[in-house]
Amino acid sequence: MGMEWYVVRRVAWAVVATYLAVSLTFGLLMVTPNAGADVAAAQAAASGQDYDAVRERYLERRGLDRPVEEQYIDYITNILTFDWGYSFSQGEPVLAAIGDAWVYSAQYFVPAIIISALLGYGIGLYSALNRYTPTDYLGSFVAYFGISIPNFWFAIVLILLFGVVLRLLPTFYDSSVALLSVQNVKQLLMPVVVLSTASVAGQMRYSRAQAIEYARSAFVKTARAKGASEWRVLTRHILRVALVPLSTILIADVLAVLFAGSFIIETIFQIPGLGRLALEAIQQKDTPLVLATTLIPVFIAIIGNLLQDLAYVALDPRIDYGDR
Amino acid sequence: MQSTHGDSMSRRHTTTDQAEPLLRITDLRTQFDTDDGVVRAVDGVSFEVNAGETVCLVGESGSGKTVTAESITRLVECPPGEITGRIEFRGENLTTASAARLREIRGAEIAHVFQNPQDALNPVISVGKQVAETVRIHEDVSERAARKRAIDLLDRAEVPDPATTADAYPHELSGGMKQRVLVAAALAGDPDLLVADEPTTALDVTIQAQILDLLADLQREMGMAVLFITHDLGVVARVADRVVVLYAGKVMESAPVDSLFADPGHPYTRALLACLPGRGRESGSIPGDLPSPTDPPTGCRFAPRCPFAVEACTTDSHPSLYPVAQEPDTDRDGAGTTAGDSPDVSTPLSAAPLDGAASRDLETTGDGVNTAHVAACIFHGPDRDAAHLDREVSWTVAEPDGGGR
Numbered sequence: 001m002g003m004e005w006y007v008v009r010r011v012a013w014a015v016v017a018t019y020l021a022v023s024l025t026f027g028l029l030m031v032t033p034n035a036g037a038d039v040a041a042a043q044a045a046a047s048g049q050d051y052d053a054v055r056e057r058y059l060e061r062r063g064l065d066r067p068v069e070e071q072y073i074d075y076i077t078n079i080l081t082f083d084w085g086y087s088f089s090q091g092e093p094v095l096a097a098i099g100d101a102w103v104y105s106a107q108y109f110v111p112a113i114i115i116s117a118l119l120g121y122g123i124g125l126y127s128a129l130n131r132y133t134p135t136d137y138l139g140s141f142v143a144y145f146g147i148s149i150p151n152f153w154f155a156i157v158l159i160l161l162f163g164v165v166l167r168l169l170p171t172f173y174d175s176s177v178a179l180l181s182v183q184n185v186k187q188l189l190m191p192v193v194v195l196s197t198a199s200v201a202g203q204m205r206y207s208r209a210q211a212i213e214y215a216r217s218a219f220v221k222t223a224r225a226k227g228a229s230e231w232r233v234l235t236r237h238i239l240r241v242a243l244v245p246l247s248t249i250l251i252a253d254v255l256a257v258l259f260a261g262s263f264i265i266e267t268i269f270q271i272p273g274l275g276r277l278a279l280e281a282i283q284q285k286d287t288p289l290v291l292a293t294t295l296i297p298v299f300i301a302i303i304g305n306l307l308q309d310l311a312y313v314a315l316d317p318r319i320d321y322g323d324r
Numbered sequence: 325m326q327s328t329h330g331d332s333m334s335r336r337h338t339t340t341d342q343a344e345p346l347l348r349i350t351d352l353r354t355q356f357d358t359d360d361g362v363v364r365a366v367d368g369v370s371f372e373v374n375a376g377e378t379v380c381l382v383g384e385s386g387s388g389k390t391v392t393a394e395s396i397t398r399l400v401e402c403p404p405g406e407i408t409g410r411i412e413f414r415g416e417n418l419t420t421a422s423a424a425r426l427r428e429i430r431g432a433e434i435a436h437v438f439q440n441p442q443d444a445l446n447p448v449i450s451v452g453k454q455v456a457e458t459v460r461i462h463e464d465v466s467e468r469a470a471r472k473r474a475i476d477l478l479d480r481a482e483v484p485d486p487a488t489t490a491d492a493y494p495h496e497l498s499g500g501m502k503q504r505v506l507v508a509a510a511l512a513g514d515p516d517l518l519v520a521d522e523p524t525t526a527l528d529v530t531i532q533a534q535i536l537d538l539l540a541d542l543q544r545e546m547g548m549a550v551l552f553i554t555h556d557l558g559v560v561a562r563v564a565d566r567v568v569v570l571y572a573g574k575v576m577e578s579a580p581v582d583s584l585f586a587d588p589g590h591p592y593t594r595a596l597l598a599c600l601p602g603r604g605r606e607s608g609s610i611p612g613d614l615p616s617p618t619d620p621p622t623g624c625r626f627a628p629r630c631p632f633a634v635e636a637c638t639t640d641s642h643p644s645l646y647p648v649a650q651e652p653d654t655d656r657d658g659a660g661t662t663a664g665d666s667p668d669v670s671t672p673l674s675a676a677p678l679d680g681a682a683s684r685d686l687e688t689t690g691d692g693v694n695t696a697h698v699a700a701c702i703f704h705g706p707d708r709d710a711a712h713l714d715r716e717v718s719w720t721v722a723e724p725d726g727g728g729r
Contacts, residue, residue, distance in 0.1 A: 217443060219445055219447070224430065225431065226457055227427045227458070228427070241447065316448055317450075317493040318447055
């Protein structure tokens with residue numbers, strides 16, 4: 001039961017989880033009424049054609065009248081071969097649409113995650129070591145502010161203040177701006193702030209709680225008794241041990257923000273990213289695109305959890321390889 | 325760091341020559357601000373540790389032993405803790421020393437071993453690195469050199485196969501082995517004083533004996549003093565040169581170990597001895613509880629639980645520490661304050677706490693250094709008869725354990 005075997009089993013589990021998620025999505029697709037067929041049939045019926053005949057022709061053309069198992073094999077094959085279909089709402093293949101969109105999401109998403117982790121851990125650890133001081137209370141206030149305030153409201157207030165009143169920042173995202181330009185940084189500022197405010201708070205509260213737990217632990221006292229400086233105690237002992245649970249929370253938090261946050265933020269700031277793409281796909285009943293924008297976050301979640309499991313190997317020598 | 329260390333070595337020799345104590349604690353008070361009020365965990369404790377000797381701090385849980393020990397290098401959290409009084413280590417007052425100076429002293433001059441080896445090692449760092457950490461903090465050495473030293477130290481702490489064990493993580497080692505690692509880490513800075521806070525309490529009895537032997541061997545090899553904190557009088561009999569008995573944050577009695585076991589001067593000490601198991605009796609416990617830490621009783625803190633207490637015990641005029649006679653027989657005759665062959669000591673020390681000056685007087689009036697046996701009991705006061713102690717209730721006093729060491 002060594003480390004290699006553990007890694008192999010984690011990867012195998014990730015593959016199984018992916019397969020289950022993909023199959024479950026197929027099941028959902030099967031039981032959902034086909035919106036495209038209904039629309040086509042209704043239009044045909046309005047122009048005097050037979051409703052049912054048109055509907056059947058529509059399904060037949062897309063191979064949707066075949067037996068379930070045949071469709072299922074086709075579906076899995078298509079996903080595996082990256083033939084994810086054509087998005088009529090975007091007028092291009094699904095994968096091309098996603099390829100265009102993810103760049104815009106990553107531009108605000110990656111900085112927001114980095115900022116929230118650094119700032120969240122930083123404030124959390126500082127608060128833990130300076131408990132019941134004004135700085136600690138200020139940190140807690142900021143955290144509760146971040147948790148309590150609705151994302152969309154905060155975004156609108158920021159737009160009003162910095163975009164409309166002060167006229168310092170653009171009020172919406174302009175995708176024609178060059179990627180590496182001051183203007184691009186300026187227009188990404190507010191989305192990054194809004195997204196990280198929500199996430200910083202969580203990271204801060206968790207890291208503060210973890211650090212308090214370990215700051216009182218016997219091994220930290222041992223380190224102090226050796227003559228270790230506060231910085232050494234914090235980085236080599238408290239943070240090093242706290243990283244095990246904190247990294248788990250970070251992954252979960254990143255995924256939560258990815259699923260929920262991006263829809264709201266991309267809509268408000270008019271960023272043509274993955275969130276907006278998914279929203280448009282849903283609104284326009286663009287089934288292949290909905291499928292893709294549903295599966296991609298699922299894949300990211302599975303990969304994130306796999307990375308987390310592998311990170312434990314490096315972070316925590318106590319991990320029991322035989323037990324998982 | 326290297327030069328500081330060399331400096332300290334030379335100072336150790338001069339202080340030993342002058343018979344100055346290595347550590348002199350005078351009227352130490354450590355209190356904590358809590359929601360329930362101010363907890364005076366240590367309330368005017370004074371004692372000394374000489375170079376090379378072993379002093380045991382004894383008392384029940386909550387008596388202030390650990391807080392006293394952790395106050396020395398300010399390991400108690402401040403705030404909420406607050407430390408006052410004088411802690412002189414080679415003449416340097418540590419209560420007023422800077423945090424940076426204390427960090428230099430910790431590990432290099434005063435080292436600690438704590439109670440529970442299960443929790444005292446960082447779970448995600450290999451034990452070799454944790455031993456090497458002490459070296460690397462105090463000396464500018466390479467990682468490789470520090471590791472070599474760590475393996476050497478593990479070997480001295482009798483860890484089997486030290487080169488392999490150095491790469492092990494704490495969860496892979498037994499409790500006794502972890503304590504050996506912690507001893508190695510404590511000794512890595514070649515300290516002059518080792519503060520061992522119940523180092524064997526969490527271990528099996530057989531392992532306890534091994535660790536005690538190891539500490540004794542290393543103490544002899546390295547010539548360091550040990551401040552040993554325990555509630556186990558069996559351990560005291562085994563390791564101590566002198567004993568300081570604490571109760572509710574105050575010193576009840578302070579004596580050379582033989583004198584304490586032969587002739588305990590305070591009813592609390594008698595009670596502790598009576599609770600010793602394994603002498604043909606069941607182990608007992610002292611009836612009653614420790615007094616409230618926020619609102620301790622006036623007078624003798626043990627008075628509410630003491631079967632010998634008289635009215636004067638609960639007043640402020642209660643004395644702090646009085647000399648106990650060296651000869652139990654003269655004691656029983658009613659000369660409670662006459663220290664046998666040294667009549668000078670019969671002069672009451674007034675009700676002042678045992679400060680440095682008074683304790684030195686006591687020591688010089690005896691046969692030599694460290695013979696002073698003092699107890700904070702009214703029965704050793706000027707007009708009292710120590711025979712009172714056996715008058716109404718007789719503790720089941722344990723047999724003097726002279727040969728136990």
